[in-house]
Amino acid sequence: MRVRFAPSPTGFLHLGGARTALFNWLLAKQNNGVFILRIEDTDAERSTEESTGQILDSLQWLGLQWDEGPYFQSQRLELYREHIERLYKEGKIYPAFESPEELEAERERALAEKRNPIYNRASLRLPKEEVDRRLAAGERFVWRFKVPDEGHTDVPETLMSGAADCKFENAAMGDFVISRAGTMKEPGWPLYNFCCVVDDALMGISHVIRGQEHLSNAARQVLLYQAFGYPVPTFTHLPLIMKNNKKMSKRDKDADPAFPVSVSGRRDLGYLQEATVNFISLLGCSYPMEEEIFPVDVLIKNFNLDRLQKSNANFDEDKYLFQNAWYLRNLPREDVVERVKPFIEAAGYDWERAAPVSHGAEKWLADIIGLEIERCKLLSEFPAALSYFFIAPSEYEQRGVTKIFHNEGVPELLDAVAEALLLTTPFTKEAMEDALRRLGDAKGLGFGKIAQPVRLAATGRTASPGLFDVLEHLGREEVIRRLVKAKEWLQSNPKT
RNA sequence: GGUCUGGUCGUCUAGGGGUUAGGACACCGCCCUUUCACGGCGGUAACACGGGUUCGAUUCCCGUCCAGACUGCCA
Numbered sequence: 001m002r003v004r005f006a007p008s009p010t011g012f013l014h015l016g017g018a019r020t021a022l023f024n025w026l027l028a029k030q031n032n033g034v035f036i037l038r039i040e041d042t043d044a045e046r047s048t049e050e051s052t053g054q055i056l057d058s059l060q061w062l063g064l065q066w067d068e069g070p071y072f073q074s075q076r077l078e079l080y081r082e083h084i085e086r087l088y089k090e091g092k093i094y095p096a097f098e099s100p101e102e103l104e105a106e107r108e109r110a111l112a113e114k115r116n117p118i119y120n121r122a123s124l125r126l127p128k129e130e131v132d133r134r135l136a137a138g139e140r141f142v143w144r145f146k147v148p149d150e151g152h153t154d155v156p157e158t159l160m161s162g163a164a165d166c167k168f169e170n171a172a173m174g175d176f177v178i179s180r181a182g183t184m185k186e187p188g189w190p191l192y193n194f195c196c197v198v199d200d201a202l203m204g205i206s207h208v209i210r211g212q213e214h215l216s217n218a219a220r221q222v223l224l225y226q227a228f229g230y231p232v233p234t235f236t237h238l239p240l241i242m243k244n245n246k247k248m249s250k251r252d253k254d255a256d257p258a259f260p261v262s263v264s265g266r267r268d269l270g271y272l273q274e275a276t277v278n279f280i281s282l283l284g285c286s287y288p289m290e291e292e293i294f295p296v297d298v299l300i301k302n303f304n305l306d307r308l309q310k311s312n313a314n315f316d317e318d319k320y321l322f323q324n325a326w327y328l329r330n331l332p333r334e335d336v337v338e339r340v341k342p343f344i345e346a347a348g349y350d351w352e353r354a355a356p357v358s359h360g361a362e363k364w365l366a367d368i369i370g371l372e373i374e375r376c377k378l379l380s381e382f383p384a385a386l387s388y389f390f391i392a393p394s395e396y397e398q399r400g401v402t403k404i405f406h407n408e409g410v411p412e413l414l415d416a417v418a419e420a421l422l423l424t425t426p427f428t429k430e431a432m433e434d435a436l437r438r439l440g441d442a443k444g445l446g447f448g449k450i451a452q453p454v455r456l457a458a459t460g461r462t463a464s465p466g467l468f469d470v471l472e473h474l475g476r477e478e479v480i481r482r483l484v485k486a487k488e489w490l491q492s493n494p495k496t
Numbered sequence: 497g498g499u500c501u502g503g504u505c506g507u508c509u510a511g512g513g514g515u516u517a518g519g520a521c522a523c524c525g526c527c528c529u530u531u532c533a534c535g536g537c538g539g540u541a542a543c544a545c546g547g548g549u550u551c552g553a554u555u556c557c558c559g560u561c562c563a564g565a566c567u568g569c570c571a
Contacts, residue, residue, distance in 0.1 A: 006571085007571085008570075008571045010570080010571075040571060042570095042571085043570055043571070045570090046570070046571090096569095099569095100568090100569060103568090103569085107568095110497095111497070114497050114498090115497085115498090116497075116498045116499085116567085117497085117498085117567075118498090118567085142569050160500085160501055160502085166500075166501085167500095168499070168500075169499075172498065172499055172567095173499085174567085176568095177568080177569055179569080180569045181569055182569095188569070189569095191568090191569070191570085191571090192570070192571050193571090196571085211565090212500090212501070212502090212564090212565065212566095213564095213565050213566065213571090214565095214566090214571085215500060215501070215565075215566075216499065216500055216501095216565080216566045216567075217566080217571090219499090219500090237501085239501090239502080239564095240501095240564070240565065242563095242564075245563075245564080246564085247564070247565070282508065282509085282520090283508075284508090284509095285509095286508085286509055286510065288510095290518095290519065290520090291519090291520085292508085292509090292519080292520050292521085293520095309508090309509075310501075310502060310503095311501090311502050311503060311563095311564095312501090312502070312503095312563085312564060312565090313507095313508065313509090314507060314508070315507095315508095316507050316508055316521065316522085318507080318521055318522050319507075319508065319520075319521040319522080320521095321521090322520090322521055322522085323521090325534095329534075372533090373533095373534090374532090374533045374534045374535095375532070375533050375534085376533095400531095433530095436530095446530090447530055448529095448530050448531080449530090450530080451530035451531075452530070452531065454530090455530075455531065456531095461531090461532085462531060462532080463531050463532030463533075464531070464532070464533095465531095465532080465533080466530080466531095467530060467531080468530090
């Protein structure tokens with residue numbers, strides 16, 4: 001089995017493309033096949049090297065390593081031209097001289113008259129002498145494929161159309177362009193539908209898996225395979241991935257920047273590679289496993305084209321986030337710590353300096369990440385979640401001030417806690433808990449009555465990881481400092 | 497307009513002529529608990545509509561409706 005992923009380098013790799021690549025890759029892995037990467041860069045206007053680099057990066061980040069390629073269509077022009085020549089000699093294509101403007105006008109006329117806007121074959125009806133003369137004169141033209149007038153073309157499709165062949169009426173297809181405008185001396189670059197067929201045939205692609213938006217292209221491509229006498233691969237057209245009931249597209253200018261459509265954008269927001277692969281594998285496909293979280297090797301074993309869904313899939317941000325959070329919690333901790341580090345550093349937090357002297361900095365960082373890990377869904381959330389370990393609170397959560405700080409006797413309580421913690425040795429969570437529980441007993445206070453104000457004083461928040469874990473990792477000095485500061489703040493901001 | 501494809505909880509989906517229509521996310525409730533979160537348990541919630549075929553249709557067939565893709569000298 002030979003499969004391929006063939007992106008055009010006109011932007012980043014988007015999640016839909018990533019899924020297409022993944023499904024191809026899975027099939028190759030599963031069947032000991034070959035996964036080929038081909039860059040479809042025949043649109044010189046839009047293709048960029050930068051984009052190619054980004055696409056390769058993203059594929060590698062996802063772990064979708066190709067076995068062959070990348071091939072670049074821009075380096076295979078000779079091949080395409082030979083094929084064009086062949087079709088021309090066999091009378092299967094013809095030059096068409098209309099300008100884009102003429103075509104556009106004709107198209108609008110057709111639409112206005114409610115006719116199907118397909119090419120009217122004006123150039124096909126030109127006398128041979130005229131064609132030869134204009135060609136010799138160096139007039140610009142495009143190559144058009146002569147589609148049979150009658151009959152229909154069957155696309156061997158494994159998914160859509162009930163996995164029966166998909167039939168397309170030839171008469172409705174129109175003579176499509178296979179090569180951009182050029183002259184005999186300076187031919188234009190060939191077009192997608194054409195290159196794709198030549199390459200897939202020459203590269204021995206046995207199975208084409210791509211988005212459903214290509215289904216109608218497939219009919220034209222089948223015609224080309226037949227024209228060349230090349231074997232037609234089988235096609236599987238995947239249901240589209242929808243966002244807001246529209247096809248999720250990298251060309252969507254209205255896309256919400258908080259939910260990037262690109263793989264790299266997700267990576268930069270702190271989505272994990274494992275979660276991304278897992279999540280996109282679920283879009284339009286199901287697996288025999290009950291659980292929806294599974295490692296990639298299980299995915300390879302269980303992926304099956306028969307289990308593809310035919311209807312379009314909506315991109316569910318909540319589920320993606322859920323899976324990301326799951327991987328955050330369940331991947332080896334050291335591994336997660338390494339991935340969080342850059343985000344912490346980018347936020348300007350110097351964890352080596354912030355760690356209390358009593359803790360090793362590396363261990364301390366790993367510990368505090370562990371403390372907040374259950375409250376984070378993305379790597380990018382850690383800096384904000386951990387901020388109180390780096391910066392003492394300068395203000396306190398409003399809800400906490402009214403519901404906790406403004407209770408009777410809080411300033412005295414903070415004093416008493418500071419005093420107790422000053423004497424607590426070692427400064428461990430067990431010893432602290434012991435000390436504060438005893439303090440509570442002595443004052444006749446429920447434990448929550450003590451923990452809540454201390455938490456607010458230490459973190460500025462009403463919610464945090466276990467209080468004593470936090471205190472221990474803040475270090476005694478800092479905790480005392482914050483308790484004193486909170487008391488002072490309360491004295492200058494009393495209940496009104 | 498034309499061509500093509502699709503339609504099961506809000507979302508992703510399993511299923512398939514007879515099921516209490518199953519799971520996951522989200523949501524709600526309870527438990528755990530120093531808070532939040534995690535975790536555990538439970539709950540609300542779906543076969544687009546109309547005709548057939550059939551003893552029986554969500555499942556098969558046909559229409560309708562709705563949705564989407566394509567309709568480029570983009571891929």
